[in-house]
Amino acid sequence: MxxxxxxxxxxxxxxxxxxxxxxxxxxxxxAWVAEMDFGTAPGVIAAAQETLANGLIGYAPTQLVHDMQQATAGWLDNRFAWKIDPEQVRPLNSVATALDAAIMHFSPRHRPDAPLVLLTPAYMPFIAAASRFGRDSIQVSMLATDTGWEIEWSALRQALSGGALLVLVNPHNPIGKVYTGTELLRIAALVEATGSRVFADEVHSPLVFDGATHIPYATVSPAAAAHSITAVAATKAFNLPGLKCAQLILTNNLDRALWSKVGEIPEHGAANVGLAATTAAYRTGxxxxxxxxxxxxxxxxxxxxxxxxxxxxxxxxxxxxxxxxxxxxxxxxxxxxxxxxxxxxxxxxxxxxxxxxxxxxxxxxxxxxxxxxxxxxxxxxxxxxxxxxxxxxxxxxxxxx
Ligand SMILES: Cc1ncc(COP(=O)(O)O)c(C=O)c1O
Known part of the structure; x- marks a missing residue:
């Protein structure tokens, strides 16, 4: 062979x-930082080179942003049957920035200083995220069982009580778990019951193996769509985190209205090469x-x-x-x-x-x-x-x- x-x-x-x-x-x-050794898709390289060759090194042209929004919506529909309006896709430079935005702007409305709840073990930089904003964080440890990782439901309920911002990383870095529809619905019910919100980090969602299926959190119910903010990006699956483009998906109209007032500067962080590379990745990769x-x-x-x-x-x-x-x-x-x-x-x-x-x-x-x-x-x-x-x-x- x-x-x-x-x-x-x-x-x-x-x-x-x-x-x-x-x-x-x-x-x-x-074997440490989350980069792959395999380069990226040929279409991504061509798009990045074309962006530079065309001299698109100024501010982001509206067309480049529109293309990325359309491509993201098309990708989410094709890959996960998640239908959204391209306008719900907002450009950012990174998923880490998306979490910062969620903490600052999309905590529960009745409790803007709500704690962050993390299902641990968690992606390392998220451990300290709350403290950067003077906020508390509560860690809920996942249980290792013979059949895989499970949420400790009573601990999660306790952590969310009073209202919190739950960080739900799915697929879950570092344990590699892909949450089932049943689990996501159960999370959504707890979040609703406690007046909490969810930051759904789905940056690893294209990287799922046979035997598991990624279900976008916002698709499990209208309530989940309304109480969540999702971050996706082509950066892990197509190996381009240095190109600086992630996507915030806003599935709640009040969030969109607020973002139209506060989102301009963070949206500025998305790089032209990253926008073009993301579009190419989603369309041709x-x-x-x-x-x-x-x-x-x-x-x-x-x-x-x-x-x-x-x-x-x-x-x-x-x-x-x-x-x-x-x-x-x-x-x-x-x-x-x-x-x-x-x-x-x-x-x-x-x-x-x-x-x-x-x-x-x-x-x-x-x-x-x-x-x-x-x-x-x-x-x-x-x-x-x-x-x-x-x-x-x-x-x-x-x-x-
Ligand atoms: C779950 C998760 N979220 C966020 C990030 C960081 O993404 P970004 O580089 O877009 O901030 C990573 C990076 O590995 C990650 O694994």
Missing amino acids: SAHPFDLLTVDQLRHNGSLKWTEYRDSLG TGWLDSVISYLDGSRMLLAEIIGEHLPQVRYTPPQGTYLAWLDVSRLVLEPGPAQFFLKEAQVALINGSSCGSGGSGYVRLNFATPRPVLGGMIHRMGAAVDGCDNKDASDPEFAL
């Missing part, structure tokens, strides 16, 4: 290309994306095999979505912490689970959007470090880097 083109990418090439993931820890293999998902699907399963072989003490359940693996390393003694241990002893750069809030310690997050031989090399090195062996050069030719 001939090798997949992604398998042929080498660490030297990746480091030479100079991405953050491959240059921050120069002596280590990069499906074939490329599906081939990436198929590669990632193979890798998430391969990871289970090689972890079983080289790191048998580590527990791993392949994620339903995202390219992030959440590894339970709690059976190992890894001092001073798991990510520090693997960085120093295995030269593999990971994210410490403890930076993801409650329920995160004893875990590391590993980004498997990397060539499979490199992924094999990472796990081989980690296993060797745990065994205390000095064979981190991956003598197994399958894992030669």
Whole structure:
């Protein structure tokens, strides 16, 4: 069987290309920040180049914004059967900015200083988001069960009581869970009952594997559409977070009216190249994306095999979505912490689970959007470090880097 083109990418090439993931820890293999090693769709590159070639380096032309709004609405309809008016799509520079906007403007109206509720472990920067606005945050730990991750419903009800802004990341970084329609409806009922609101971060929604289906939160009921603000972006699936374009989807008319007064400056943050790249990704990138998902699907399963072989003490359940693996390393003694241990002893750069809030310690997050031989090399090195062996050069030719 001939090798997949992604398998042929080498660490030297990746480091030479100079991405953050491959240059921050120069002596280590990069499995930390959420970037993929596979470039992006050809149509995206062409659109970005055309934007520059046409000299569109001034402020965002209205047409570029309109195209992005239309393309986003078309994408959401085609991919998730979510029908919206393109005017509901608002440009921003990033999903992180969308959360800031939600905290500032879209908290429950009766409680503008409401706490942020996070289902943890959570995407690391969201842990500190509330405090930047002088707001409290409440962490509700997800439960790991034999059949997957579950919400602790009584804890969620308690956290939302009095009204809160629930941050619902679906698919859930870092645990890779894709919420079911039943779960989303149950969340919506709790949110309604408590007068809360939802910030639905669906940036990973295109990256879902067979066996799970992404359901946009705002589609589960009219009430959910009215009490939520959604953020999407082409940035994770098409690997272009540096181009600075995300989309806020406003499904509540009062929110839209408010945003028309306060949204001008944040909307200014979307970059022309990002707008054009997003339009191209949504309109022309499906074939490329599906081939990436198929590669990632193979890798998430391969990871289970090689972890079983080289790191048998580590527990791993392949994620339903995202390219992030959440590894339970709690059976190992890894001092001073798991990510520090693997960085120093295995030269593999990971994210410490403890930076993801409650329920995160004893875990590391590993980004498997990397060539499979490199992924094999990472796990081989980690296993060797745990065994205390000095064979981190991956003598197994399958894992030669
Ligand atoms: C769940 C989630 N939300 C937000 C972000 C950040 O997105 P942005 O770069 O658009 O702020 C990430 C990045 O990995 C993420 O995983």
